[in-house]
Amino acid sequence: MTTEPDDEALFLASYDPLAFPPFGVTVDVVLLTVRDDRFSVLLVERDTHPFRGRLALPGGFVQPDEDLDAAATRRLAAETGVRRDAAHVEQLGAFGRPGRDPRMRVVSVSYLVFAPDLPAPVPGRRTRSVAWVPVADVDPARLAFDHDQVLAAGVERARAKLEYSPVATAFCREEFTVAELRRVYEAVWGGPLDPRNFHRKVTGTPGFLVPVGAPAPVGPEGGRPAALFRRGSATLLHPAMLRPDHRPG
Amino acid sequence: MTTEPDDEALFLASYDPLAFPPFGVTVDVVLLTVRDDRFSVLLVERDTHPFRGRLALPGGFVQPDEDLDAAATRRLAAETGVRRDAAHVEQLGAFGRPGRDPRMRVVSVSYLVFAPDLPAPVPGRRTRSVAWVPVADVDPARLAFDHDQVLAAGVERARAKLEYSPVATAFCREEFTVAELRRVYEAVWGGPLDPRNFHRKVTGTPGFLVPVGAPAPVGPEGGRPAALFRRGSATLLHPAMLRPDHRPG
């Protein structure tokens, strides 16, 4: 069942990588957060061709000996200052339509990142500016490449994932209140949730939240102080959170 | 906001695609079906290097002007005879760890396909043989490349997707009985389901199944004949089907 070493070596020696059509491989990062109760994405204004002056997702070419995940987290850190362990990172998918990049055939592997509200990031080398933009305010026609499709896929995945996984906590700081978590859900789903049912639900779902020993923070403008929580160990929520009007068809 | 044409043309003219590290891009297909009540995957035995003699998922290099989806359906048709419209096809993800292919740096975009039980497929050019293998019988260590990881991701995605989407019907022929659909769920999830609750559930979930006018097929070895159904128009199930013991943690 195993191949003979001599045979294998012979084959490798005669193999010419350039006989295969050359592709470029990039990573693009859909970095999402909740800022001022607005579900927002990090966009950069490109300062080089192609799509110079247009808004785009941060990203760039994968290096020859670099894993895809490593490339994504490298771009994330370089262009936004977010460290991998401070956020939720998952692969979103590959986008490779011929012609999506006018320079050459490029396949982009996109990554979805959830991070808590962050200080304003700094522009990178090829970017004129970088900014958080509320998802609802993004004009898809203004985005470079096929980043409108990538962003749409990331946003929809984020909305779906909040239902059955505890990743919403990745939008919060390490310690947070139930109300803060609820505002994350409300921002991502785009509608109000009943604070009382929400509270009962998240505190009653096993593994979602763990109470912090010192349960008394401040109150911003009055009201009873809220208890603090950290994220629990669950990777899936059971039962799931349900989007209010969610009637699929 | 838009770039000047002269500027753009100048840049493109001076651009050298080969200055970027060359990647190979392949598609791999995780083709799943239910055969004899067994959840099975199509594997080929490789007849060329690398991994000659080892089992692998069907796949191959993407052509220079070919869309990723098109490449996947092309390989699907070429190596298995399955047409795209006869199956459910979705992208699974990209796998691109350096070293996963000894020939060169290769990023594989994998596709997940659900098809009804099919006649035995024929081997392709670089494959010695091709066969349906029950998922439970696959030895991950015997698979070529990183196809153990790709297969595992596809299997888990399939199991999860049966919960909230009607894709299980893609494993059935165009017209099917509730019992046939139930055996699909049982094969994929690996355990028995209550036929009575299952029947009530699937027929009661809006958009999942539509009854066929002529509701009387044959009975294989006795028993009341079952009604026939086709898949409905729903893309998501509400409420979802639930895996029996599914206690995430």
Next chain:
DNA sequence: CGAATAGTGTCTCTCAGACAATATTGC
């Protein structure tokens, strides 16, 4: 009729959604 499979009804328990009521803070 008996065996086998298809399909319906019933009961209980969990849980989502609506919303009343209580608790705890600042002013």
Next chain:
DNA sequence: GCAATATTGTCTGAGAGACACTATTCG
């Protein structure tokens, strides 16, 4: 006390799981 926010409790209806029961076929 009053306003504001946090948290608990109560009720109702949908639905999942267990399982008795009826329906329809073949031999």
